Amino acid sequence: MRIRVLGSAAGGGFPQWNCNCPNCDGVRKGTIEASPRTQSSIAISSDNVNWLLFNASPDILAQFQRFPELQPGRAIRDTAVKGIVLMDAQIDHTTGLFMLREGNTPLDIYCTDMVHEDLTQGNPVFKVLDHFCGVAWHQIPTAAGSTFQVEGINDIRITAVPLSSKAPPFSPHRHDPHEGDNIGIQLEDTRTGKKLFYAPGLASIEPHLLPFMQQANCLMVDGTCWTNDEMQALGISNKLSLDMGHMPQSGSGGMIEALRPLPASHKILIHINNTNPILREDSSERQILEQEHIAVAFDGMDFSL
Template identity: 40%
Template sequence: MRVRVLGSAAGGGFPQWNCGCPGCRAVRDGSRPATPRTQSSIAVSPDGERWWLVNASPDIRTQLTDTPALHPVGHRGTPLQGVLLTDAEIDHTLGLVLLREGGGVHLHATAATHRTLVDGTGLLPTLERFCPVTWTEVVPGTVHDLGGLSYRAFDAPTGKNDRFGTSGNGSGRVVGYRFTDTGTGRAAVYLPGVQALTAEVLHELAGADLLLIDGTTWHDDELVRLGLAAKTAHDMGHLHVGGPGGSLDVLTALDLPRIVYVHVNNTNPILLEDSDERAEVEKAGVTVGHDGLELEV
């Protein structure tokens, strides 16, 4: 199984166009070592020829252009087989409309996510005006075969505000994916948004050969400290990385072979390559993901 990180930043990218936080300033003026990043997405493949996107960010065109394995085959062919969604966030779905030239989009999403994209954002009815859209319902806990590769989605419980009021009972509103190479049995988990590492979520991570996980902020009140927002990471559906009870503290006790932080917000100091926080993450044996990172499982 092959995994490529297409975008490793949270919504807005790095630097974010309207942000003057220390990290964004460093990218622009070169005052500290920091690498630009596009918005969160990965591609996964069983053989390097057939690929599935997991989330379609607003930066999808640039990401596809920068990834030779995803370039067109022949005149208009494509190695892209479909798009799997972890939720209905605009940062994870807006790129769907940029795939309209492909002759059709095969979407894998939970009923809650599909409902939001139809009745909430209206994104799918818009896309369907331009190309056919087929939907495979993702049912948490159910294995779905992709041919040489399978996935099982699992709930990532969240209490963040449902701005469209379409999530129903909350099941399937935010999910992670556990991919398994059906030939080797090796597994990779993608979980770019998680509010709490509950016992149920930790059970889904157990035994994974690769974990790509939410690294949005270092402090829970990071945006509040910087005067950028009144919401905490928890309010926005994310578990902070640093300190007691942070994800780094919890994850390093799991003895997983490889952990990679993705969906990293522009405010998180781990994006500054000379920061103490970055050093702490690397000392723990955890990788800060970057665009173009290629992983074989």
């Protein structure tokens, strides 16, 4: 199984268009050791020919251009993408669907009932796409023990794991959480038994998640904020990281502490907010991660399990 990081930043990307925090200002001016990043999305393949996309960020066109394997050019209109799995209904994970509207067949989109509801009512993306290429919706099961596969993505068994997090602000049930608002995904290569657990939005390590995280050869998980009050301290927002549904990395109960005992050979943080000091390659926070054998995802990161 091959994994390609198309985008590694949280919503807004890095630098964020209207932000002048030390990170964004520094990367624009070239005064810090950091690389720009687009909004988070990954693609996986079992044969290096057919690809499954996870989320469709607003930066999807640039991400496709930087990864030519998604456009094999076998016909006048073509794509290597066999399907798109949506982890939630957030704007930074779904807006890119509009950029794929020129297709001559419906987009094969895999999502839960709750995400489907949000994208037909609260933010009617699917209804808009019906005026263009259309959507072929495939329901993602979330019941314990349920798995699914995507046609054309051979030898990859997928398990969706419900996460406790908020639905998007536009959702009719924003303040009434439902199972399926947000999911993590386990990808298992049935030929090798290798497993990836992917969860770019993770509010807490709930008991039902532990078996998936303990079995994983690779953990690619929420890297949004370093501290819970990161954006408050910079005067950017009154919201805490946990308020937004994201575990901070540092401190008691943080992501570093949660990852430390897990046996995965690859531990990677993704969905990194523009304010997070781990974006700076020479920061003390990055050194802490290196000591913990935790990597920071970057656009173009590419590896196989």
